[in-house]
Amino acid sequence: MKPTIYDLTYEQLEAWMLENGEKKFRAQQIWNWLYIQQVAEFAEMNNISKVLIEKLEAAFILSPLTQNVLQASSDGTRKYLFALNDGTLIETVLMPHKYGNSVCVTTQVGCNIGCSFCASGTLRKQRDLTAGEIMAQVMLVQRDLNTLEGEAQRVSHIVIMGIGEPFDNYDNFMDFIRIVNHPKGLAIGARHITVSTSGIVPKIRQFADEGIQVNLAISLHAPNDELRSSVMKINNAYPIPELMDAVRYYIAKTNRRITFEYIMMRGVNDQIIHARQLVKLVRGMNAYINLIPFNAVDEHGYQRSTKEDVSAFFDYLKKEKIQVMVRREFGHDIDAACGQLRAKKLESE
Ligand code: SAH
Ligand code: SF4
Numbered sequence: 001m002k003p004t005i006y007d008l009t010y011e012q013l014e015a016w017m018l019e020n021g022e023k024k025f026r027a028q029q030i031w032n033w034l035y036i037q038q039v040a041e042f043a044e045m046n047n048i049s050k051v052l053i054e055k056l057e058a059a060f061i062l063s064p065l066t067q068n069v070l071q072a073s074s075d076g077t078r079k080y081l082f083a084l085n086d087g088t089l090i091e092t093v094l095m096p097h098k099y100g101n102s103v104c105v106t107t108q109v110g111c112n113i114g115c116s117f118c119a120s121g122t123l124r125k126q127r128d129l130t131a132g133e134i135m136a137q138v139m140l141v142q143r144d145l146n147t148l149e150g151e152a153q154r155v156s157h158i159v160i161m162g163i164g165e166p167f168d169n170y171d172n173f174m175d176f177i178r179i180v181n182h183p184k185g186l187a188i189g190a191r192h193i194t195v196s197t198s199g200i201v202p203k204i205r206q207f208a209d210e211g212i213q214v215n216l217a218i219s220l221h222a223p224n225d226e227l228r229s230s231v232m233k234i235n236n237a238y239p240i241p242e243l244m245d246a247v248r249y250y251i252a253k254t255n256r257r258i259t260f261e262y263i264m265m266r267g268v269n270d271q272i273i274h275a276r277q278l279v280k281l282v283r284g285m286n287a288y289i290n291l292i293p294f295n296a297v298d299e300h301g302y303q304r305s306t307k308e309d310v311s312a313f314f315d316y317l318k319k320e321k322i323q324v325m326v327r328r329e330f331g332h333d334i335d336a337a338c339g340q341l342r343a344k345k346l347e348s349e
Contacts (some may be wrong), residue, residue, distance in 0.1 A: 001085055005034065005060035006139065007132030009178045010185070020055055028184060030056070035185035038143055061085075065136045070144075077330040080141065084109070084133060088126055091162055092137040094145075095330045100156030100192075101145065105137045107173055108164025113198045115219075115232045117263060119297045120163040129164070131175035138180060158188055160195040161217075167195075167203035177214060190214045196261065201238040201246045208250040216250060217259040217290070218243070222269050223277035231268070244281065251286050258285070263292045264305035264313065271309070275316040288323035 008016065014027040026048070033045040040063065042048075042056050068089065069081040076096040083089055090106040109126040111118070138155055145153040158180060160166045166173040173195070180188050190213035197204065198219045207216065220243075222228035228235040238246075247258055260282065264270045282289065291314060294304040305313075310326065317324040 002059065002061045003130065004064040004132035004136060005030075005056065005062060006064070006135040006179065007130050007175070009175055010182050016059075022052060026052065031182075031184055034139075035182075038139065038146065040143065063136055063140065064133050065140055067140065073330070075330060078141075078144070080137075080144075082137065082140065090129070090137070092141060093162070093330070094141050097157070101153055102157035102159055103138050103141050103155050104159045104162050105134050106162035106164055107134060107160060107166045107169050111164050112168065113165050113232070113234050115198065115234075117231060117265065117294065117297065117302050125164070128169040128172055131172045131179060134172065134176040135179050138186070142186075155186065156188065157192045158194070160193070165198055165200070167197045167200040167207070170203055170206070174210070177212070194259075198232060198234050199238050199243045200234070201242050204246040204250055208253040213254075213256065215256070215259065217261055218247060220260040221263050223274050223281055227269060227274075240281070247287075248285070256286075258287045259290050260287055261290050261292055263294050264310055265294050266303040266305045266309070268302065270305040270313055272312060272316055275313045279317065279320045279322055282322060283320075288325065289317060291324065291326045293327065293329055
């Protein structure tokens with residue numbers, strides 16, 4: 001199968017031009033057609049010679065995704081189920097905020113980390129997405145936005161929190177960042193990109209050494225090893241003390257604030273005793289805690305915490321001077337949690 005041209009970083013596209021007997025500056029023209037004009041076909045690149053178009057068509061496909069389902073929520077959230085070329089399914093979500101449009105991308109087909117509360121973890125990983133398959137999600141959402149009436153809308157933020165563990169697909173995920181961040185393309189600033197990991201310690205350290213300003217979020221979800229191992233088996237490989245060391249290394253190296261994600265599960269991790277342990281863990285760190293309402297996943301027994309328990313937990317952290325917020329929910333009237341739409345579709349087949 002031909003790769004998608006979205007796989008190529010700017011430098012790789014320049015190298016491809018030279019290898020294929022073209023001038024290097026053609027890369028900039030093609031890049032402009034892809035990311036500024038946002039064309040859907042090579043044939044639309046009307047200042048490019050027929051010969052080069054034919055070479056590109058012989059070597060690459062443009063979009064590796066086809067849209068299967070689109071769910072639009074009354075709050076503006078749009079959720080896409082895309083099929084890849086091999087027929088596998090992934091999900092992408094557009095969330096409109098006051099500050100801009102944020103796209104949540106998938107990085108793998110399924111996930112091998114297997115967290116007990118997650119819809120994606122119930123389906124083992126079939127494969128990694130390429131950088132271009134991640135990029136294509138952003139481009140399809142942008143092209144969808146281009147068709148909406150009213151003021152022009154652009155994708156301004158990226159969250160890498162869809163299906164999959166990005167740090168288990170590190171090189172492709174990093175290439176994706178280079179492509180989406182490139183100043184001659186979509187130019188989405190590193191500070192507008194957030195990546196979430198279940199806590200793969202060596203990759204957190206590697207990421208700290210990249211020298212980029214992308215936001216890092218850690219899925220913590222439990223304040224002690226016993227509880228965390230029971231909901232996230234990755235904790236057996238990288239227990240909390242090692243994770244915290246890697247996070248401290250990241251903060252020291254990048255001078256950036258980190259986010260800890262904490263899903264509130266009723267009676268599991270949402271009591272004051274847990275809040276107390278959490279405070280001890282993060283005290284003095286340049287970090288904030290993001291409390292996340294649990295999204296019910298059919299086959300798992302968890303329930304979301306009561307409003308009272310969330311408030312009490314939140315107030316305790318506040319009182320202890322820990323930076324904390326409760327994550328806003330999007331698309332409550334559609335299959336909100338990432339992985340749900342795909343899981344449902346697979347079930348029905
Ligand atoms: N694999 C990465 C990124 C994808 S998951 C990670 O785990 O961080 C993105 C976020 O969604 C994670 O914080 C994850 O724990 C959370 N999540 C998974 N299942 C959820 C559910 N049922 N309800 C709410 N959040 C969930
Ligand atoms: Fe994978 Fe993240 Fe889901 Fe865990 S929460 S199974 S790491 S996608």
